[in-house]
Each structure stands twice: as C-alpha cells, then as structure tokens.
Amino acid sequence: MSTAVATQPATRKPRSRSGKRNAAEARAGLLLALPFVVLFTVFTLWPVLQSMFMSFTDTRITDIRTPFAVNFVGLDNYAKALGDPVFRRAALNTGIFVVIGVPLTIVAGLAAAVALDKGITKFRSVFRMGFYTPVITSIVAVAVVWRFLLQPDSGLVNTVLGWVGIDGPNWLGDTRTSLLSLIIMAVWRNFGTGMIIFLAGLQAVPWQLHEAAALDGATSWQRFWHITLPVLRPTMLFVMVTTTIGYLQFFEEPFVMTQGGPLNSTLSASMYTYQQFGFGNYGVAGAMAYLTFLVIVIVTIVQFRLTREK
C-alpha cells in the first residue's frame, strides 16, 4: 500500500530516469513487504482457504495425513449443520445473547463513560480502572468467582436476595436463568471496552453547542439526547459493530461456566463448532464456522446501513 503512494509523485518526472527509479522503489517495496506477505499467506490466508475447502468435503480427523485425499460433498455439510437441532439451538442461544447482550453492553458502557466524564469527579481514575479491570482479567479466574457468586445455596447473589425475602433461583443450573446469567456476566466483562471508547468520543463533543443549548433553556437530558448522542454516532457504530462481532462468536463464558448446559441452554454456535472440531468432524465444523462468518458479515452490513448518516 505505502509503496504505491510513495511512487506516485515520481511519475511526473522525465520517463527514462523515473522508470528506473520506479522499478527500483517497487522492488524495494516488495522486498520490504515480503516478510509480512509470506507470513500472512502461510498462517492466515492458507488456513482460511483450507478451512473453506474442508467445509465442502467430507474431511475427518482420520484424513489429517492426507488432507487432499477426500471427497467433495458440495453443500452437504452446510445442510447437515442447518438440519442439526443442536446447532439450531446453539444459533438461537447466540442470537438471544447478541440481541440482549449488545444493547445492555452499549448502555452500560455509555452510562459509565458519561458518569466518568461529568458526574464522578473524585477518584475518577480509580473508577475508570475499576470499570476496565474486568476486561483485562483472565476469564478463568473470573469464572471461579462468578460461580461462587451464583451458587444456589451459599452464593452472594442469592444471600442478598434472601435478605429481601426472595428465594433466588439456581442461576446456572436452571434452563430459564442460565443464559441470562451468562449475558449479565458478559456485559460486566465487556462494558469497560465500550466505556473507554465512548470516553474518548465524549471529548469530541463541542462544549459550545452545550453552552448554547443551555442558554436556550435545554435540560441536560435534552442536551444529551440532541447533542451528545448525534455527535457520538460514529463512536456508537464502532462499539456496536465490534461488540456484536465479539458476541456472535461468544464462547468463553459457556466454555468455562456451564459447558453449554443445562440441556444445551447456554451452548453457543462457536462452542458447538469447537466441539465438532474436537470430535474430528472437520468438514461439518468448517461449514458451521463459515455459517457464523456469513451471519457476522450480514449483521455488520446491516448495522452500517442503519446507522449511516442521512
């Protein structure tokens, strides 16, 4: 990329000399880019192509020594994945997770950012660090603590609920609350990222607009709704897209907390795909991975369309 830009001005110079220099520069550019291109091709592009290839074949673990000695099965793997009731359940769980989790994460992130920007004046950096800590903490450690918190008999959550006379459910063991528990945990874990980005976005909101609106008698809620939010639109889009992509691939929470149970109520599409890879069904697993990929692409395009400036 950068080499192409660098060589452009040279074209205006006399042909004979610039031609040579151009070629030399292009060669140097290619040479400099080569290490990246090679690494990218071998470790990123090739696996992507290989997995796509696998998703159209009947590759199983027993074929790993001869990865090309397999039969083409067309779209069979995709049909098999879509026809699998467990995969459909996993897809539904993932959908619920995204539909509830993404707005909650954005609202929590934005609220924390606004509070840090305006409301909280004392110990601001302490709060900022506190809100961000879950993002950088190891999920395994977090899972242990959350499992303690959500214990049906002795957990903190149910103990507190008990004080106000509510008999708390078995959060992770009940199919009605298990996915919800994981959504809340994911929101808690991820809103810090959104908060940091919103905090940066809030700096870009021109204070003159606020001042002018305040003079015209706008309440702080009106100013937030009509000034802050519109200015934050690009930030919002960014947070929404990255969070959605992350949540569509949601994996760690059920993997460490529930192993997909009880009764597959927390099984996610990524986790089921992972299981299929583990069973050695590379073809079907590849197809599932590409189905997830397809959904991510479509959802992202839709989000860009919906939030485009009019």
Added chain:
Amino acid sequence: MKSKSRALVALTAAFAMTAALSACGRDGGDSGDTGDQSDVAPIADGPATGTLEVWAMGAEGEKLPELVKKFQEENPDVTVNVTPVPWESAHDKFTSAIAAGTTPDVAQVGTTWMGEFVGLDALDPTPELIDVDKFFTGGQETTVVDGVSYAVPWYVETRLVYYRTDIAEQAGITEPATDWEGLKEMAKKMQSDGGAEWGISLQPGGTGSWQTVLPLMWSNGGEIVNDDMTEFTFDTEENVEALEYYKSFFDEGIANKSPAQGTTEADFASGKVPMFISGPWMMAAVEAAGGEGFADKYDVMEMPEAESSASFIGGANLAVFKNTENRDAAWKLVDFLTQEETQVEWYDLTTDLPSVQSAWEAEALSSDEKLAKFGSQLENAFAPPSISTWEQIATAFDSQVERVTKTGSDPAEALAAVQQEATSIGMG
C-alpha cells in the same frame, strides 16, 4: 503493474486450486487392514540401547523420570527423555504430531483415544514380549481395536460407592447394600432417618455421566454394541431398565437434579449428601474435606448388582508409535513399566493403581482395606468399546441422560434417540 500482478495472483490461485483439486478424492481401498496379533514382529533380546522420547501427561509426566532411572541403570546404553504434556492439550498435540510424523517413541495414551489413533495408523501392535494375561481384563480390553492389541494398560482406576458409615448406622443400616434395590433403600433411609438432605449424589447427565450409567447397563446384562462390533445396541430392554433405575433416583427426590458444581467432597463431609459414586482419588479429597478422623466415618462398597456388579474402568495406556526408530528399546521400556515391582513402586510415587493384577498383593496396596475393594471391583470393571467416534457418541448419550433426569423424558425414547444418533455417527 497492477493488472499484471493481479493476473499473477489469479494464475497462482488457479494453479493452486487445480493442484489441490486434482489430488482430491479418496483412494480406492480403505486402509483398514485388520492384522493379526501373531504377525507382529518379535522384540530382539538383550539390553535396550539408543534414545527414547517419551510423552506422559500430568502427574505421570512429572514423576516418570524418577521411575525410569532404574531402567537406565539396567540398560546403561539407553537414554530416556520424558516430556510432560498437560492433559488439556494432550489430544491436540498427539493428533498434530501424528499428522506431522513427529510422534514420540513411547507415550501415555488415554484409553478412549485408542480407536482414533489406530484409525490414523499411528500405533505399533503389542508384541509377544508383553504377557497380556497379567493385566485386568477390563484394562487390557481398552487396548484392543478390531481384535488387535495396540498398547498395554499402564495404570487403572475404577468407581465405587462411597458412603458415610456413621450416618448409615444412625439410619439403622447395618449391612451395606449389594443390589440395586438395596442401594436405593439405603440412600432413602439415610435421607429419611439419617438427617441427610439428599440420599446420594448422582450426576444428572452432562459431561461424563455415561461413566456411571453404562456400568448400570452392564450390571443389568446390557451392552452398547453387539458382539462383532457391527451395530450399536443402546435401545435394548436391559439398557432401558438401567436408565429407568437411574432416573428413579431423581424422580423420587433421592438425588439432586441440579447440584452445584464441585461440592461433592464438602457435602459428603458435612453429611448433606452421604453417598456418591467415584474413583480412588476421592479418598484423599474427602479426608481432606472432613478433617482428622474422617477416614473412620466413611467406607466404600462395590457397585450394586442387578445380574452382576459392574463398574467403569479408567486409567491410561502405554503405546509405542509406529514410526519409532527404536522399536525394540521402546517395547522394552513398556515391558519394564508393567513389571510387578515397577508397578508397586509407581503406586508409591503417584498412587496410580497398578494394572497388573499380581501387584495388588503387595503390602502397600493390600493393607489398605478401602483400596483393596477397588482391587476387587477392578475384576468387574469395563470400558466402552474402542471406537474412534466414542467421544462424540458419549456426548450425545450424556445429553440424553440429562433430558431424562432433568425433564423426565422417557428412558426408552431417550435411548432410541441415542441409538439413532450413534448409528448416524458410526464407528469411524
């Protein structure tokens, strides 16, 4: 420039695709040449020489170097390099090593991986040097794939019923149960008269619940595959009865349908749940949870009988990989590790239970009454058949068991579903 490089990329891609495609398609004959154990080349006499790469998992990987010192003393010209591999990543490491042809000479292999690794043509069949009759039958059977043995059982473990003797006494139980009815009665009484919240802790489906349910099926005379390993037989009457029995514990409120994770030891020590079914490692765990003197407050008993008593056999095997360059020395090391004395020494080092039956007569093992019961259960302990798709079938089985225990689905329907799913997955 731009269009030229684009054309080049397209050309390369097209070339790569055609190269890939033309190489596609499976070879005609399947490579499933079921050999014969008697065809296996013998192992040369004399001391072992050369270098051996050994992979072992978890605690075994850490302790093994100590044990092989003696082997190196007996065979001064041999060098044994032990590489510890974490259990979590072991399976992936093995499959990628098999694909890349960089397998070790000798390795610890999980019993449920045998079918898969043999399917990948990675393991060397067991030579005559090893006397296979010295092992527990259940353990030896885990090494057999399509009638040929490809490893030796290294250590074994099995499951027994743990129960609180003091609570049993309080509930008026003098003799531990021996049959299905007895076990249920015992659990019920502990709950009603012994002050326990639940009678017994059983896994309501989920990962690994097959390890408790399958033994009940075996106990009832059931099997999950037919004798010549051509068909699954999940939905037989014997198996349905066993699952119905398992289900009744949850239906009658004897076992908790949604227990919290990881509280078995604590609940056992507090008397909340005075029974559970598990392996020998739980002895140390409950004694740690119960504190001093707790060892006298509980005991273990063999799995209850329907037709017979049956339990699950676990543990790990030792296998020699086919592309070893030092086959003779590799099998000699395996032979050394399965000698009676070595196995007893290994028990002292790791508390791994010997797979060699005669090693159980050693003082260290026979003097412990509870441990001795594990030894006698091992004579009636079995493993699922070595088929490469077992993990996937087990997962399907576990999720059906979960539906039965938690939502009260009909056991016959659940097993019919397992049967159908297993048949469509196949044996690999």
